[in-house]
Amino acid sequence: MDLVRELLQGDRRALARLITLVENNDPRKEEYIQQLFPHTGKAYLIGITGAPGAGKSSLVDRLLEVMRRDGFTVGVIAVDPTSPFTGGAILGDRIRMQDHALDSGIFIRSMGTRGSLGGLSRAVLGAVQVMDAFGKDFIVIETVGVGQSEVDIVKAADSTAVVLTPAGGDSVQTIKAGIMEIGDLFVINKSDLPGAERTAAEVKMMLELKEEPGWRPPVLPVISLNGEGVAGLWRSLLEHRRYLEQHGLFEARRRQRAARELGELVEFLVKSRVWENIRTQISLDQLIEAIALRRRDPYSAARELLRQINFPD
């Protein structure tokens, strides 16, 4: 288990390699996570989400400067939002964050949605655990708030900032309800553009409608281009963290995360085990043909399969 020891001693190459192994679902993944786990739980997770092109990477880039100035070490996981056909954003993220890559207090990893089909959340959580064990104070997860899987990923964060932009002609009404709910903070990025104040006002109104007691998500104008407002965002993030801790909500969130992670893992293990058994024991062709020709209904066929591998009813 040299890799784990090297990681715990602060070896960045071991960090990079372990993340790759975890992301690729290496057979040793489980063993590695088991060994790393006692060393995790210290990092604070920040989710940054928003529409494609909202300026998330630019914002993270600026945020890193401020966090580093305060002396914190940071891991970044940028979930590549692009479709399998473009793949441009990975390069974009790399270019923009290149300067930081030379800083040993920062570790940046782009993670494709392709390689880890259906297991993106597992891959991200695995990478989080590796960075956490390595000793990063903060882990920033950048994802596009479009698909359910991306939204699920930020749900794992301790604090989530939703990045919006001046709506232009559109109104904030078009913002997906789901994304409003996961925001602990709202950033109006590109506040140098016209309409920023209106967007901020609309978001504030939407938030006030909720009338829930507790933490009031701030709405923060930011210009990532020149860094304006980023220090304020950082202060708000720390404030939110204090709020969670003082109200016992920090532990509650972590418990939620644990529950979700356990659930996802059970599903994953059952699913992979069941299919493994089915594939090695049964030829599916006839059954599929029968369903396609409407000689069999899919439910009874599925149940028959499970019975044949002795899966408990």
Ligand SMILES: Nc1nc2c(ncn2[C@@H]2O[C@H](COP(=O)(O)OP(=O)(O)OP(=O)(O)O)[C@@H](O)[C@H]2O)c(=O)[nH]1
């Ligand atoms: N005018 C203006 N443009 C900005 C600002 N912040 C970012 N941009 C520009 O917006 C574009 C998208 O920025 P990114 O940081 O790549 O946005 P992103 O949300 O990470 O994009 P994806 O990862 O592809 O979803 C770039 O051309 C940025 O230069 C800002 O504050 N003002």
Ligand SMILES: [Mg+2]
């Ligand atoms: Mg980006």
